[in-house]
Amino acid sequence: MSATEERTEYIGAPVKRREDAALLTGCGTYVDNMTPAGTVFMTVVRSPYAHARVASIDLTAARASDGVVAAFTAAELQEDWKAAMPCAWPVTEDMKNPPHYPLTDVARYQGDGVAVVLAESRAQATDAAELVEVDWEPLDVSVDVSKALDDGAPLVHPDLGTNECYVWTLDTDATGEALEDADVVVTRRYYQPRLIPNAMEPRAVVAVPGPAGDLTLYSTTQIPHILRLLAAATLGLHESKVRVVAPDVGGGFGSKLDVYAEELLVMALARRFGRPVKWVEERSENYVATIHGRDFVTEYTLAARKDGTITHCRAKVTAAMGAYLQLVTPGIPLLGAWIYSGPYAIPNYSVEFTGVFTNTTPTDAYRGAGRPEATYVIERTMDALADELRMDRLELRRKNFISEFPFTLASGLTIDSGDYHASLDKLVDVLDLEALHAEQAKRRENGGTKQLGVGFSTYNEMCGLAPSRILGAIRYAAGGWEQATIRFLPTGSVQVVTGTSPHGQGHETAWAQIAADRLGVDIDEVEVLHGDTAISHFGLDSYGSRSLAVGGVAVWHAGDKLVEKARQLAAHELEASPDDLEYANGSFTVKGSPDKEKTLKALAFSAWAAHDLPEGMEPGLEATATYDPPNFSWPGGAHAAVVEVDPETGDARLVRYVAVDDVGTVVNPIIVDGQVHGGITQGISTALYEEGAYDEEGNLQTANLLTYLVPSAAELPSFELERTESPSPTNPLGVKGVGETGTIAAAPAVINAVLDALSHLGVKDIQMPATPERVWRAIQEAKS
Amino acid sequence: MRTVALTVNGTRRELELEPRELLVYVLRERLGLTGTNVGCDTSSCGSCTVLVDGVSAKSCTLLGLQVDGAAITTIEGLASDGTLHPVQQAFHDNHALQCGYCTPGMVLAAVSLIEEGGATSEEAIREGLEGNLCRCTGYHNIVAAVQDAAVKMERAS
Numbered sequence: 001m002s003a004t005e006e007r008t009e010y011i012g013a014p015v016k017r018r019e020d021a022a023l024l025t026g027c028g029t030y031v032d033n034m035t036p037a038g039t040v041f042m043t044v045v046r047s048p049y050a051h052a053r054v055a056s057i058d059l060t061a062a063r064a065s066d067g068v069v070a071a072f073t074a075a076e077l078q079e080d081w082k083a084a085m086p087c088a089w090p091v092t093e094d095m096k097n098p099p100h101y102p103l104t105d106v107a108r109y110q111g112d113g114v115a116v117v118l119a120e121s122r123a124q125a126t127d128a129a130e131l132v133e134v135d136w137e138p139l140d141v142s143v144d145v146s147k148a149l150d151d152g153a154p155l156v157h158p159d160l161g162t163n164e165c166y167v168w169t170l171d172t173d174a175t176g177e178a179l180e181d182a183d184v185v186v187t188r189r190y191y192q193p194r195l196i197p198n199a200m201e202p203r204a205v206v207a208v209p210g211p212a213g214d215l216t217l218y219s220t221t222q223i224p225h226i227l228r229l230l231a232a233a234t235l236g237l238h239e240s241k242v243r244v245v246a247p248d249v250g251g252g253f254g255s256k257l258d259v260y261a262e263e264l265l266v267m268a269l270a271r272r273f274g275r276p277v278k279w280v281e282e283r284s285e286n287y288v289a290t291i292h293g294r295d296f297v298t299e300y301t302l303a304a305r306k307d308g309t310i311t312h313c314r315a316k317v318t319a320a321m322g323a324y325l326q327l328v329t330p331g332i333p334l335l336g337a338w339i340y341s342g343p344y345a346i347p348n349y350s351v352e353f354t355g356v357f358t359n360t361t362p363t364d365a366y367r368g369a370g371r372p373e374a375t376y377v378i379e380r381t382m383d384a385l386a387d388e389l390r391m392d393r394l395e396l397r398r399k400n401f402i403s404e405f406p407f408t409l410a411s412g413l414t415i416d417s418g419d420y421h422a423s424l425d426k427l428v429d430v431l432d433l434e435a436l437h438a439e440q441a442k443r444r445e446n447g448g449t450k451q452l453g454v455g456f457s458t459y460n461e462m463c464g465l466a467p468s469r470i471l472g473a474i475r476y477a478a479g480g481w482e483q484a485t486i487r488f489l490p491t492g493s494v495q496v497v498t499g500t501s502p503h504g505q506g507h508e509t510a511w512a513q514i515a516a517d518r519l520g521v522d523i524d525e526v527e528v529l530h531g532d533t534a535i536s537h538f539g540l541d542s543y544g545s546r547s548l549a550v551g552g553v554a555v556w557h558a559g560d561k562l563v564e565k566a567r568q569l570a571a572h573e574l575e576a577s578p579d580d581l582e583y584a585n586g587s588f589t590v591k592g593s594p595d596k597e598k599t600l601k602a603l604a605f606s607a608w609a610a611h612d613l614p615e616g617m618e619p620g621l622e623a624t625a626t627y628d629p630p631n632f633s634w635p636g637g638a639h640a641a642v643v644e645v646d647p648e649t650g651d652a653r654l655v656r657y658v659a660v661d662d663v664g665t666v667v668n669p670i671i672v673d674g675q676v677h678g679g680i681t682q683g684i685s686t687a688l689y690e691e692g693a694y695d696e697e698g699n700l701q702t703a704n705l706l707t708y709l710v711p712s713a714a715e716l717p718s719f720e721l722e723r724t725e726s727p728s729p730t731n732p733l734g735v736k737g738v739g740e741t742g743t744i745a746a747a748p749a750v751i752n753a754v755l756d757a758l759s760h761l762g763v764k765d766i767q768m769p770a771t772p773e774r775v776w777r778a779i780q781e782a783k784s
Numbered sequence: 785m786r787t788v789a790l791t792v793n794g795t796r797r798e799l800e801l802e803p804r805e806l807l808v809y810v811l812r813e814r815l816g817l818t819g820t821n822v823g824c825d826t827s828s829c830g831s832c833t834v835l836v837d838g839v840s841a842k843s844c845t846l847l848g849l850q851v852d853g854a855a856i857t858t859i860e861g862l863a864s865d866g867t868l869h870p871v872q873q874a875f876h877d878n879h880a881l882q883c884g885y886c887t888p889g890m891v892l893a894a895v896s897l898i899e900e901g902g903a904t905s906e907e908a909i910r911e912g913l914e915g916n917l918c919r920c921t922g923y924h925n926i927v928a929a930v931q932d933a934a935v936k937m938e939r940a941s
Contacts, residue, residue: 019884020884021876022884023881023887024859024872025819025860025868026819026858028819028884030821032822033812199919200823200831200883201821201823248883250821250883250884250885251882251920505882674882674920674925677921677922677925678882681922681923710919712910712915713909713914713918713926713927714911714913716924718906718927
């Protein structure tokens, strides 16, 4: 291809996914599909109590059961752990982090593991686990996050003398003057229900021992690199002896961003027995043994002048940690800590987070992590404030939108770009709001079972985790950079190696688009390698909408470096100065002499053959870039939900959902739309359906898919998506990230819509999820 | 142990099964057909959906012994001669899968729904796929894919 010939740009094109071919034909490589010769199967014996001491435990019958290889109590494996289970984010100097290990002799939540059984088959391991006899000594429990700090509340970790894990504050208005000077102060209290992530693939692990003391762990993980480091540390192995492979992973949503007991157990047991050890989580087990999300109580205050200018926002959050601190448990509230002012210019800012232990499954990252919790309270309270001011709720939002960028928030971070007005204008246009209001008025007049409500959520978020220096400043243990390597093979094929670890996001396709454009090659000649620490040596993996905004940008920079090396070689071969070469579409030409040309492919062969390289140049055409983002990235937008609510039964149904998002430059519109569809569904579901509920004894009441409602297609409409695009000036691709926007924005839009449908009945508040019972009760209370 | 004879993806298989073996584990562990995924233990998610004599069924709800003599189609047997089934093709064309874990079950449920003449409207498709859960896509593109496939299979109305 000559330099003058125009080629199609892949970036921005709806390239169909290359991942699909295997997944559509049953060739997925999910961990449970792999059973190496000689595998033994592990089952974990779990506590049925939320808090109980193991007074005695008898494994005799289990060990004598058919096919059993071994069984261990917590004490019998304790010597295998060289460090406690890792928490990477000690958010304050005095944060309390009582050490915990993969097995325990004091269960602190229902599902805590107390023993393991190994057997020749999965069925034999399960049967034998039933024979483990435990004499439990039940202890008092603290389950409710809002009561765990009460005087006399039972202690999850009695040695600490308290259930308080930490208090973290960010306060720009210690005097409270702005609050006192305000004309209107609205304070509301909200509960964010505990959510159970429910990736469709339950967790699974296989540890395979090697001949030289090495171990390979196949895991359903989002974080093979972080897991390699922390598994090695916990087991006391050299990191070089641990290889972690994340093959096809069936969804994560944060729940596979962790270091789990079962990962460490199979590794320890594989090392002890010299045989592969496999564990596959059952779904009901997933409900107690995999992290949960949310479970926040938030008191949120907005203060404003009569004209609607907001002067102050304040959030006081009590966040459930669960029984132990997992990988980033205490940091989850902090992921929203800087954006409790939303997309609004609010000069005074204070947030206070109190982390508390409860006798529940540990919480950790679930899609949005900290930001849905923030957006929910802001957008609910914006509607309440508009109501108080007797002002139109969209006018209040428009009046307070940040409209000039870059903009430094009162919390201290700087938003690089955005256009919140454009998103909201487009949303109102697509909705045809006037027609909806007319229809709502008509239905109100006529009464009936389909009262219409429209709800809004205008949001921004910080993602693209994260500038390493900021992570250091907020006490996170690692950095936030990402690495990519691009190499030409001798024939001109291209390998891209990425440190991100996709589990449904389509990086193989999108990264190939970026590399093919930068290198001017056909996309089919580019392969993308990931998810195996023996192939991708360095990386910080996939979470926090970071993969494109950090990892994708690293691919672009690696391409830059590679092109620059090729320029030196082209100059040498063309006998021209490097400065006199022009690069476009995979070719160098000499300025003014377009017939003098060298393609990257030809240069790749020259560099491989290395017969005639410039003085000092190393053979091969390969470059690695490690990109540390200088700022977070800042998606934003405006969402609206339209619901029909039956005041007789309390049934709330979503009938329309419109999302206008600004995620910067779009690399692949079909993948981006897919992320938004899935994200808003999880937010809608938070608003209407999902709640992980415990009883007072700490029994999980919603412990399977029969009692915890993950919505099906029948509960949802099709969605209407639009975009505005303000490219991020922070990175050369202009990208921002899209994995969590929908989940961050959707829940308040839906609840605001339900409240709008019932506003004429005087209903002001409904706790999520807005089940028919809750809606019905709210109507009855408003009536009385 | 009892002997059962099945035709799986066109190949006749005779197996000695324990009474408690579920069809899904017969497929995955006895026959190595790991394309059929297990997503739950309450017959709620539909990840393990296969075709039994042409009709979709959750293979975790059937014992191996119950399907003696039946013809089973799994995701591995749906494409023919290297050409994707129209439903598989439509899932690719409409980006109806992300992590892919629910996909084999979802595709086979959709094949059955379309063949039965049940994919005649968006609402009918949504109701018809109620037994199959997806956590990634929000179903938007799945519904679009099934509509697309139904048209191509001339079963849209």
